Amino acid sequence: NNRVKIKALLAGDTIGQEVTVMGWVRTFRNNQFIALNDGSTNNNLQIVVELGQLDDATLKRITTGASLRVTGEVVASVGKGQTVEVKAKQLDILGDSDAEKYPLQPKRHSPEFLREIAHLRFRTNTFGAIFRVRHSLAFAVHKFFNEQGFVYLHTPIITSSDAEGAGEMFRVTTLPATNPPLNDDGSVNFKEDFFGKSTNLTVSGQLEGELGAMAFSEIYTFGPTFRAENSNTTRHLAEFWMIEPEMAFYDLEDNMDLAEKFIKYIIQYAMDHNREDLEFLAQRLVEEEKQLPQDKRSELGLIEKLEFVLNNGFERITYTEAIDILLNSPAYKKKKFQYEVKWGIDMQSEHERYLVEKHFKKPVIVTNYPKDIKSFYMRQNDDGKTVAAMDILAPGIGEIVGGSQREERLELLEQRMREMHVPVEEMSWYLDTRRFGTVPHAGFGLGFERIVLFVTGMTNIRDVIAFARTPKNCEF
Ligand code: ATP
Ligand code: MG
Ligand code: MG
Ligand code: MG
Numbered sequence: 001n002n003r004v005k006i007k008a009l010l011a012g013d014t015i016g017q018e019v020t021v022m023g024w025v026r027t028f029r030n031n032q033f034i035a036l037n038d039g040s041t042n043n044n045l046q047i048v049v050e051l052g053q054l055d056d057a058t059l060k061r062i063t064t065g066a067s068l069r070v071t072g073e074v075v076a077s078v079g080k081g082q083t084v085e086v087k088a089k090q091l092d093i094l095g096d097s098d099a100e101k102y103p104l105q106p107k108r109h110s111p112e113f114l115r116e117i118a119h120l121r122f123r124t125n126t127f128g129a130i131f132r133v134r135h136s137l138a139f140a141v142h143k144f145f146n147e148q149g150f151v152y153l154h155t156p157i158i159t160s161s162d163a164e165g166a167g168e169m170f171r172v173t174t175l176p177a178t179n180p181p182l183n184d185d186g187s188v189n190f191k192e193d194f195f196g197k198s199t200n201l202t203v204s205g206q207l208e209g210e211l212g213a214m215a216f217s218e219i220y221t222f223g224p225t226f227r228a229e230n231s232n233t234t235r236h237l238a239e240f241w242m243i244e245p246e247m248a249f250y251d252l253e254d255n256m257d258l259a260e261k262f263i264k265y266i267i268q269y270a271m272d273h274n275r276e277d278l279e280f281l282a283q284r285l286v287e288e289e290k291q292l293p294q295d296k297r298s299e300l301g302l303i304e305k306l307e308f309v310l311n312n313g314f315e316r317i318t319y320t321e322a323i324d325i326l327l328n329s330p331a332y333k334k335k336k337f338q339y340e341v342k343w344g345i346d347m348q349s350e351h352e353r354y355l356v357e358k359h360f361k362k363p364v365i366v367t368n369y370p371k372d373i374k375s376f377y378m379r380q381n382d383d384g385k386t387v388a389a390m391d392i393l394a395p396g397i398g399e400i401v402g403g404s405q406r407e408e409r410l411e412l413l414e415q416r417m418r419e420m421h422v423p424v425e426e427m428s429w430y431l432d433t434r435r436f437g438t439v440p441h442a443g444f445g446l447g448f449e450r451i452v453l454f455v456t457g458m459t460n461i462r463d464v465i466a467f468a469r470t471p472k473n474c475e476f
Contacts, residue, residue: 007040065097140269155205246443352398403444
């Protein structure tokens with residue numbers, strides 16, 4: 001198999017070589033020109049067949065969606081928008097595609113429509129670009145932490161701790177593959193005794209991650225995370241991927257510095273390696289926004305927005321300052337907020353987006369939240385009211401990162417756990433980190449799909465994950 005990928009072929013100096021390419025037909029014109037795509041780039045490779053070279057039966061089978069193997073010579077192209085094309089010498093059809101039934105037409109489809117045909121949406125330019133960018137961002141996550149000397153720790157998917165009451169959980173039960181036992185009323189009798197205790201899918205790998213940090217100094221997790229979010233928003237999934245670094249010997253400031261550096265690093269990586277795809281997505285956004293009134297359109301294009309983020313420090317404010325800004329905002333005075341604003345609230349996405357989009361016009365890190373709206377493990381500040389938390393808010397989305405310095409003082413931690421009804425005895429394994437060589441430490445969680453949303457300029461989180469799980473939706 002001496003197949004050449006189309007991206008490499010188009011980029012390289014291949015004129016005069018004989019190559020084999022494989023891919024799917026996008027279009028076929030005049031019984032002569034095939035636009036072939038193999039998913040390595042949105043740019044199609046033009047395959048040229050001579051008139052009379054193929055019999056009529058074969059020509060009829062070259063339809064949109066059909067898969068081909070073509071061997072031929074790379075020649076300079078006279079066609080517009082391409083430098084080279086392949087003169088077919090040998091052409092084989094690997095798989096037919098019924099043109100009448102093929103759901104994708106050579107036109108722009110809405111993401112909503114494409115969500116219904118998940119198996120083919122990857123073949124569109126928009127989703128081709130999104131998922132290549134997603135791939136690069138994921139690769140950059142590992143590259144960044146590897147360069148920083150972090151250990152990649154795989155925390156468990158099935159857990160017995162609920163980490164933080166971060167959201168409703170999916171319970172794990174067992175069931176024989178055939179003939180499940182039934183209750184008297186005919187419903188399935190799920191067994192829950194496999195682990196001898198109630199178990200659920202992980203909502204966060206943080207607590208386990210802290211144990212790793214207490215030995216390796218710096219670790220990160222990057223894995224699937226599950227929350228039975230019962231609302232249909234554009235930023236929540238029931239199954240999403242979370243990146244959770246956890247670092248010994250870090251305070252809140254170090255934590256913020258790392259998070260900002262990390263976010264910029266992975267964005268820069270995508271800018272360096274996916275320029276073409278990002279430019280495609282930028283253009284898509286421009287087309288999309290043409291339907292909006294002028295004042296609703298983005299001030300910056302996608303590329304400019306990313307460049308701006310790379311070149312400017314994130315704003316850093318306290319929660320108390322954030323609430324003051326909201327209370328003094330024109331939006332508040334004109335009663336534009338749907339949810340109440342006062343010290344003590346868990347900010348809603350409308351509040352977060354106001355801060356980043358209208359007030360600061362850049363990403364914002366909000367610190368020192370009221371302790372009553374945050375988890376038990378966050379380090380208490382001396383004021384007795386707030387904790388050393390930090391959330392990073394991004395334009396178009398709101399929260400993308402939630403993190404904190406952790407409470408390393410055993411007594412204060414135990415006291416907080418009792419106050420918040422966290423079972424102290426059951427979590428003895430966790431408290432051991434504070435019993436034996438406790439150290440100041442910190443960490444954060446970044447929802448991977450939220451950063452993919454930000455970088456691709458998409459607006460619905462369902463469009464940046466390969467197979468979205470949301471309420472009433474787990475078909476494919
Ligand atoms: P939100 O306020 O958006 O519900 P959260 O505060 O409940 O988020 P955390 O528990 O702080 O979320 O989790 C850390 C990060 O994980 C969040 O900052 C976000 O990026 C991401 N995240 C949380 N829930 C989801 C979800 N249901 N789908 C996708 N990403 C999520
Ligand atoms: Mg939540
Ligand atoms: Mg939140
Ligand atoms: Mg949060």
